[in-house]
Amino acid sequence: MHVRSNSAVEHAAPLAARLRGDLIAPDDPGYDEARRVWNRMIDKRPAAIARCADAEDVAAAVRHAAARGLPLAVRGGGHNVAGTAVVDDGLVVDLSAMRGVHIDASGRTVHVEGGATWADVDRVTAPLGRATPGGVVSETGVAGLALSGGVSHQRRRDGMTVDNLVSADVVLADGRRVRASAEEHPDLHWALRGGGGNFGVVTSFELRLHQLGPQVFTLNVAYPLEAAARVLRDWRDAVADAPDELSTAGLIWSLPVVEELPAGLRGLPYVGLSGMWAGDPAEGERATRGLRELTAPLIDMSATIDYLDFQRSLDPFFGAGPRRYWKALYLDGFPGAAIDATVERSARRPSNDTLVIVRHCGGAISRVGAAETAFGDRSSEWMLSVDSTWHDPIDDAVNIAYTREFWNAALPWSDGKTYFNFPGLFEEGDAAVRDSYGANHARLEEIKAAYDPDNRFRLNQNIRAVAAQRGGRP
Ligand SMILES: Cc1cc2nc3c(=O)[nH]c(=O)nc-3n(C[C@H](O)[C@H](O)[C@H](O)COP(=O)(O)OP(=O)(O)OC[C@H]3O[C@@H](n4cnc5c(N)ncnc54)[C@H](O)[C@@H]3O)c2cc1C
Structure with missing residues (x-):
């Protein structure tokens, strides 16, 4: 834990004590830099920014926000044009220090931490003549892009990024950690492939690799x-x-x-x-x-x-x-x-x-x-x-x-x-969210009810839980 100032300790001491990463509060020197996102139209002032070092930090931050009813924003690469990675008076779960990338032992997939950018991924995969479909600007975050589609230069051959999401490690709204794949929590795996940040914080993505280049x-x-x-x-x-x-x-x-x-x-x-x-x-x-x-x-x-x-x-x-x-x-x-x-x-x-x-x-x-x-x-x-x-x-x-x-x-x-x-x-x-998801919207509402019934993850193309399903434990 690195506490940035006395103020951070006073206002968020329980969380600061839990984090391996940094808790950045409004009067800390790095606060203005930490709250800035790519679109300079966005000027939000969070109550605190939890710059997480690992998945345990993410879970602690999510639990902290839930216990205090704080609005929660999740930051991957901070590139979303709508500025949903920051929130006024709430807690930002910032994954920008979690950028590890490694190729799976099988050589067929790449594991990417939730705050990595496409530059982080390409740096590891491209020299091997491999690529997973990603963003066309290297500083764009993997997380936001991979959860809502992912339109790349290889899209017509290899599909969208969501089509290449083999598994994801996720921190749920109650702080639990699960893996979503075709075998484990398949409903969550389905929802993550297009449903955006509605269902939890992805701390690691496993993405399929394809032959490309160099x-x-x-x-x-x-x-x-x-x-x-x-x-x-x-x-x-x-x-x-x-x-x-x-x-x-x-x-x-x-x-x-x-x-x-x-x-x-x-x-x-x-x-x-x-x-x-x-x-x-x-x-x-x-x-x-x-x-x-x-x-x-x-x-x-x-x-x-x-x-x-x-x-x-x-x-x-x-x-x-x-x-x-x-x-x-x-x-x-x-x-x-x-x-x-x-x-x-x-x-x-x-x-x-x-x-x-x-x-x-x-x-x-x-x-x-x-x-x-x-x-x-x-x-x-x-x-x-x-x-x-x-x-x-x-x-x-x-x-x-x-x-x-x-x-x-x-x-x-x-x-x-x-x-x-x-x-x-x-x-x-x-209405626009419903129209865009079409027939899938009803299933997304049910999955939302199972994984985030209180809509803690709502700074996104928001899907609301179906009332009848609330409280169901996946
Ligand atoms: C310059 C530029 C180039 C782009 N190029 C492309 C492109 O080639 N192809 C394409 O498809 N899109 C592209 N985009 C759009 C891009 O996919 C979105 O802006 C996307 O949201 C960026 O992801 P991020 O992690 O940087 O976003 P952030 O702003 O950090 O996050 C956006 C949202 O994603 C969710 N989120 C972020 N991290 C996590 C996480 N770890 N777990 C769960 N939810 C999370 C949250 O809901 C958050 O509000 C581009 C955008 C820009 C600005």
């Missing part, structure tokens, strides 16, 4: 914005029957303001295609050639590179600092009218830094049945995400309104299923 072919081509409607149509048609190795996205964004680019291109809005071939790089180069010649590109940065480098390549564009409001929606298809609306709305982004991206899903993702995991329906092949990004608080309202209007305008092409890892500020509430 080198991969990466698609990264920018075309003039004026060609956006045509490029997106041609891309849609070209990838409709693409092999599973190919996962791509169509996007509208602005080229970075960096010296490596010719002056005329810096900051220029463009339509782009990005993605990766999860297989032989030479084959990937051949398979994507047509996508790089749809019209004269502004710049084509497609190349065969180390997977590890690719996984870090977006980091400079997604640093903590700006203000963010993101929303995502699965589209039933990507018809011409949806493309035109996407292009038209993207052209009037209030901020040049805002990214509008349509990910091609399908492949292995769609071959998993809706009832097989809590994630639910996977029939949609297209996910639209509006990643609004700006710098000045004075622009908050206009950027949030823009994102919401865009999202609403896309609803006619969707059955309303949202992607919970890009959640805005979770303001849609229960």
